[in-house]
Amino acid sequence: MRSGPVRGSGSVHDDLLERRGDYPVLATTTYLANHTLGAMHRRTPERLAEYAALWAERGVVAWETWAPEVERVADLVGSLIGAPAGTTVMRQNVADLLGDLAVSLDWSGPRNRVVTSALEWPGSLHTWSQIGRLGGEAVVVPGEPDGVSFDVQRMVDAIDERTLLVECSHVLFRTSTIVDLAPVVEKAHLVGALVVVDGYQAAGTLDVDVVALGADVYLGGSVKYLSGGPGNGWMHVTADVVDRLEPVSAGWFGQLAPFAFDPEIAYAPGIRRFAGGTPGVPSAYAAEPAYQALADIGMTRVRERSTSLTQPLLEAALERGWTVRSPHDPARRAGHVTIDPGDSQRVHDGLIARGTLVDHRPGVGIRVSPHFYNSLDESLGVLDTMAEVLAER
Ligand SMILES: Cc1ncc(COP(=O)(O)O)c(C=O)c1O
Structure with a gap:
């Protein structure tokens, strides 16, 4: 942890x-890249060793422990977004899940x-760009020119009786903008369409209530x-x-x-029908400690802490005259602040070289995301480091 006085509002x-x-990387870096790779929990290697020991010592009997553990971990991550037990499944990644979801519907x-938006995660847009193969058609609503605001009304207007599915992010990955999904859900359900929300940038930082x-x-x-x-x-x-x-x-x-082992397909009832083939047991073991930590803290506190770190950061960046490409209102912004101090790529590279870990998205700027384990001093200190790199030119 950085030493020195804590600055800014409390x-x-x-x-x-x-x-x-509990998060080893914090000892050696200023870690503000939680929007892209959350810090590993110190118990992750222990849990991976537990997984391996079961395999090494019990062989095939390990499944008696592995299989229920994967389901328990799925419910644990589900609890962090307010999902009732037994309604969440784990698979490799979003692309895998979205692809399987797309083909589970009849597009003929x-x-x-x-209906989706140009501001979606590119991997999802790639999936929808192929929907014609199944007889579907993609309607991609353009983003606003400022790259920050999302005109929900445009998406609402694009939804009609021809819409089978609406896919929209809860939080936009470039700017951290929280999308007001209520009108989208309302219109979609009014016309009989399904709503799929990509909650990747929301889970673990917002107090999500899927119900x-x-x-x-x-x-x-x-x-x-x-994480x-x-x-x-x-x-x-x-x-x-x-x-x-x-x-x-x-x-x-x-x-x-x-x-x-019946060759005839007979889906499991409920979410298990999306389980796919053999589950990724080691991944689930690796994730459990960090999920449990968030569950122990409670997502309301995580969100309150996040806002109390990002708002002073955003205000201090504006005071320096830098462009902030995230909503200024904390109620409309999730876990990161996108800052463009000018010459962003070079500033980003300078930050990394100094052990301040953030990332850069072309055309928008540097994404900075303090998590609950960061101090206010770390959050604000990144701006001094940016200024130091800028001054080097
Ligand atoms: C909003 C959003 N969706 C999806 C992804 C990733 O998708 P996948 O799990 O397919 O890698 C990301 C970032 O990696 C993201 O920010």
């Missing part, structure tokens, strides 16, 4: 700094459109604020909708009776 829940020792009828949100599907992965590492995509589908979906990558874990 941050809340400073008791969370006691958890810094007159209701064959997906209150009312979307049919809420999916994401774990490499960001959830769960790669291989831990997850998807919640409401009980009302899930049994209407027929995934193609059903796999044997998605079957009603996997050990019957």
